[in-house]
Amino acid sequence: MRFKKELDYVHLSKYFYIFSITLTILGIIFLAIFNLNYSVDFRAGSNVDVSLSKNLTVDQIRTAVANIGADHEPNITPGTQRVTIRYDEVLSSQQDAALKSAITKLDDKASFEVNTVDTEMAKELARNAIYSVLLSCLGIIVYVSIRFEWRFAIAAIVALVHDAFMVVAIFSIFRLEVDLTFIVAVLTIIGYSINDTIVIFDRIRENLRFGKQKTYDDLKVLVNKSISQTIMRSLYTALTVFIAAFFLLLLGGESIKMFSLAMVIGLLFGAYSSIFIASPLWLLLKKNQKAKPKSKPAKA
Structure with a gap:
């Protein structure tokens, strides 16, 4: 051509x-x-990547993590047996443990990757x-x-x-x-x-x-x-x-x-x-x- x-x-x-x-x-x-x-890379907060062994809906995950003590509602991005939960605040160790526990109750084979960035x-x-x-x-x-x-x-x-x-x-x-x-x-x-x-x-x-x-x-x-x-x-x-x-x-x-x-x-x-x-x-x-x-x- x-x-x-x-x-x-x-x-x-x-x-x-x-x-x-x-x-x-x-x-x-x-x-x-x-x-x-x-993303959390440029904004203070915690980003939790969750790998799942089963398909969970956004509503199931939102209900599960509603009582971990966070001040703000998380932004949940679904994927194929993978979900990203992003908070506009840095989760404490207690909140982090509570979140993992709540998700594990839905899927006991779930694995977590938590990325935290402070304001500075x-x-x-x-x-x-x-x-x-x-x-x-x-x-x-x-x-x-x-x-x-x-x-x-x-x-x-x-x-x-x-x-x-x-x-x-x-x-x-x-x-x-x-x-x-x-x-x-x-x-x-x-x-x-x-x-x-x-x-x-x-x-x-x-x-x-x-x-x-x-x-x-x-x-x-x-x-x-x-x-x-x-x-x-x-x-x-x-x-x-x-x-x-x-x-x-x-x-x-x-x-x-x-x-x-x-x-x-x-x-x-x-x-x-x-x-x-x-x-x-x-x-x-x-x-x-x-x-x-x-x-x-x-x-x-």
Whole structure:
């Protein structure tokens, strides 16, 4: 399968910009109103993962743990012979023992994994996660600015921030749980995003060296040509990783489900951001560049 070289990617990009801007505004609204659905990793409390030998309903579990002495109602997430019970408070040793005893009465073969995060640790984890993303972006800006130029750097950062924020927006809109594996997924998505973007930018720079671009239309043709020359490589790379992440989502355990889902979502957005976001944005910035005056020939 080959894409026609005359396909106008720059023209098509306006539809992707409209879609991305709409989803960005929607994501900002949901983040402002509801914020993210943080897991116990980023919120003080206790998270109890229970492996069961029989199927129990949420009502059975809720009734069983109602009298352990907790101040708040737990959030119970059912699964296939597995259930997660999350409290917005740190359970004491007595409450922990009471919970295990109550579940064991329903299923004497149940096993438990309890994760507890205090308030200070939750704040530190959230702060470090933000710092890691910001430092990654800063490093990419420096790298792209040195290797290419500042216009490439701005376009690349917009593309990778777009990919990362789209994942955050989807998780906020659908109230999906954000845990530590989510941060790992976002950093991985940033890596794939910048990789695809650099491949296209490298081809644009190479074609600039051997072409004579005098007008905006000349640059537009060059960008479309560069994307055509690299699009199959970008799509094959994204598709290969997408298939792996998709099957991890379907067949993987509960502990990596949010990581796999974030990867799947991020790769879908990343598949078009380098083509329809980063490259047209560079073209827009380049369009406003003032032409350098030609040097006058020396008089004899």
